[in-house]
Amino acid sequence: MSEKVRVGFYALTSCYGCQLQMAMMDEILHLLDKVGIECWFMVERNSEEDREVDIAFIEGSVSTQEEIELVKKIREKAKIVIAVGSCAIHGGVQSWDKDKEFNELWKTVYGDAHVKFEPKMAEPVEKYIKVDYKLYGCPPEKKDFLYALGTLLIGSWPEDIDYPVCVECRLRGNPCILIEKGEPCLGPITTAGCDARCPSYGIPCIGCRGAVKDVAWFDSLALEFKRKGLTKEEILERVKIFNAYNPKLEEMVNKIFKEGE
Amino acid sequence: MYINGVIELRYVKLPKENTYEFLERLKEWGVLYAPVKISEKFYDFREIDDVRKIEFKYNRTIMPPKKFFFLPKEKIFEFSISKAEYNEVIENVEPFIVFGVHACDIFGLKIMDTIYLDELPDKYYKVRREKGIIIGISCVPDEYCFCNLRETDFADDGFDLFLHELPDGWLVRVGTPKGHRIVDKNIKLFEEVTTQDVCEFREFENKKHQMFKYHEDWGNLRYLLEMEMEHPMWDEQSELCLACGNCNLTCPTCRCYEVQDIPNLDGDTGVRIRRWDSCQLRSHGLVAGNHNFRPTKKSRFMNRYLCKNSYNEKLGISYCVGCGRCTYFCPAEISFVENLRTILGVKDNSCPPEVAEEMPKRGFAYSSSMGGEE
Structure with missing residues (x-):
């Protein structure tokens, strides 16, 4: 493989536990000569959300207006989008009470506090963009990351898990x-x-x-x-x-x- | 010994007080596995350190003994894409003893053998089967057992030793040359079998036979299943099913496996693994082009019933050995036995029962509407 595979890891509203799980893998060192990190603020100082990537990992639920724009942008710039973890895939625990009035939930958590962004009900990434693969879990297992990456690196496609x-x-x-x-x-x-x-x-x-x-x-x-x-x-x-x-x-x-x- | 076409087995007695000493000595032959209690109600075969933890009167283990030979999950080969080659990974297996195997489970292993030790043996299974010593143990049925209906309640072979419970010890049937050697090496622990022991053995077997919940002939079940594909039972019962796979994964004769290639991060090498599969899972029937030859939960549910009741030609029995696991370990409380009895017609009176309880019959020759005479 002459050219490096360009990878991005983007975080929406979440605990950042998924990317931490991935950043903590020793095996990630084996990737350094094959993979170029275009955007991953947790591990790469020179990160930019606007760059094109081959594989985009997204963690977190879409919970603000800005995040809606961000996921759309990621989709445009990425060949493969992988939703990582329960928040990105299913909306996460923060969507547990999604059927309640949003303002009521907001008040319960934040009271009258003001924030600089426009909040909305937490939603799965797939609600806004097409997702190509999913790494399930809260957080996903290390072996799932390795399997998905390893399979994509040989030019194949990882299997979905469809059993209980x-x-x-x-x-x-x-x-x-x-x-x-x-x-x-x-x-x-x-x-x-x-x-x-x-x-x-x-x-x-x-x-x-x-x-x-x-x-x-x-x-x-x-x-x-x-x-x-x-x-x-x-x-x-x-x-x-x-x-x-x-x-x-x-x-x-x-x-x-x-x-x- | 083989004389004039008669297999003459050897019978010895292990007095009760020598039981633990014998079990301790077994460890000289390899790692000892036996049933132990793993939770409030359940048992499983585990490696034995303290032989006093062994359960002699367990109902059934959650994992069938096939787990020692056909591993739940194993690496089968390593591959390299650039070199276009693969290397099988066959472990160097040390001898081991599985103690306390019930007759039904011995039949389970015999069924596994008909599949995995045929003209194209499964290497991974074979290497373990050759190193495993099987010691059977007698048992009495609980309400879930129906090995009597499967004719798997008494093992003729498939064991090195078989221990039959006596009031004061064990009547031991010796089944293989290895069984002979185990007895000979420990001959001081054994005694001769007395007439009284034989009486006790008969007594035990008679009592056991009477304890089975059902005494009926299931001879035509496999045909009825095929003829009753439209029976309402299929819809009703498959509706309850969680499709969790427990029935397959606890079955002593389920032998389907799933394979997966796991590449390393070097973009070249990797391993292929296999794990026990379940026909209740959607992917079991999934083939190229995203086609699925068992697209519904009902079709998958039916498949297990048909597979388990099909006929194993080599052994002349069904693939189900009547251990009761698929019912006992079903989280949705679906009773395999009762569903089969529904199909047999012994439960539902809307159709004349196919099997008269008082009059066992088998095959066409016994059918009232067939035969030569008027």
């Missing part, structure tokens, strides 16, 4: 806390890749990697949670933490609570 956390939980040999303890584990509907990190510590999955695309059976899980005594509100509140924007969630959960009893 349960698969990895079984492969790890964990007991199932949903069956055994009746814990409201979101493993069955949540995108795998974390190697069942939380269930491995006996903690029910909270769904931080977001629902598996198209094959998250919220209805079946809601039925099971209902049997275990959870109310519709409790189920929705839990699943919405990272899935508030999922278009199928409420409809599928409602179906279960309409049927019978």
Whole structure:
């Protein structure tokens, strides 16, 4: 490879944990002779958002008017756009209560404080631009970064993860806390890749990697949670933490609570 | 020993008080794995340090013993794009012992063998299978077990030793030359089998047989499944399914795997890995061009029922060994057995039952509407 692959890492509203995760990887040193960092304020002083890049990583939710313009600009300048982490992909925890009045939420958090930008409800990047690939997680796993980068560097395309956390939980040999303890584990509907990190510590999955695309059976899980005594509100509140924007969630959960009893 | 077409097995008795000593001695043959309690209710095969932690009366392990031979996740080769070559990564496997394998799971391994040790053996499976010593243990069924209906409740082979519980020890069937050597090396721990022991063995087997929840003939099940593709059960039950894959991943005979190439950051080298797959996952039926030959959850749900009930020609049994895991470990509480019984017609009276409980029958010859006589 003669020419360097130009990379940018852009942050919208977020905790910056995703780029920190990536910046902390030792393996990143192997990239230095292959990759040119055009924009990544956390690691490169000479960063500019206006430069053209081959791969743009975007973390954070679109939460201000300026960020809407920024993501559009990134899309124009980038060949490949990768949404990184739950905020960029699903709107993040900050969109948990998205159905409430925005002003009410603003007041709860900031009171009467004034800011220099125009805030709006947190939204996924995909709401404004086309996203080519997603690195799920809060934050994404190191191995997911490596896999995606490695695959793109050989000129191929990384596979999407379209199976649930349960698969990895079984492969790890964990007991199932949903069956055994009746814990409201979101493993069955949540995108795998974390190697069942939380269930491995006996903690029910909270769904931080977001629902598996198209094959998250919220209805079946809601039925099971209902049997275990959870109310519709409790189920929705839990699943919405990272899935508030999922278009199928409420409809599928409602179906279960309409049927019978 | 093989005399005039009769396989003469060797039977010895391991007195109860020698059990732990025997288990301790097993470690001389390799790393010892056995069932232990891993949580409030569940068991799994784990490496054993303290032999007193071994559970002799467990219901079922969450991971089937296939995990020792067909690893849940493994590297299969390393590749280099610039050199256009790949090198298989086959581990140097040390001998190991899997103690406490139930009869159904031994059949599970035999089924795995028919697939992975055929004329084109799976190298990664074979190398582990050759190094693994299998010691079976007798068990009694719980409400989820139906190995009796699968004819996998008693293992004739597929083990080095098989321990049958007696009130004061174990009646041990020796199944292989290696089993002989293990007994011979520890001969002082064993006694001769007495007439009383044989009586106790019979007693145990009889009691076990009576404990099974269902006593019915499932001989025509696989055909009925194919004929009943329009049965409402499929819609009703697949609707409940979470498609989480637990049923496949805990199954002792599921053998599909998914492969993935993981390139390194050098833009040249990388590894190919494989991991257990599940036919309940969308990508299982996904092929080139984004086509999917099992596009719906229902079609994937049905696939498992048909696959598990299909006929393994080499062994003459179904691919399901009746261990009960797919029901026991289903987070959506879907009962595989009850769904099969629905198809059999023993539950739903809207259609005449296919199987009369009091009159076992099998195949066309026993059918009332067939046969030569008037």
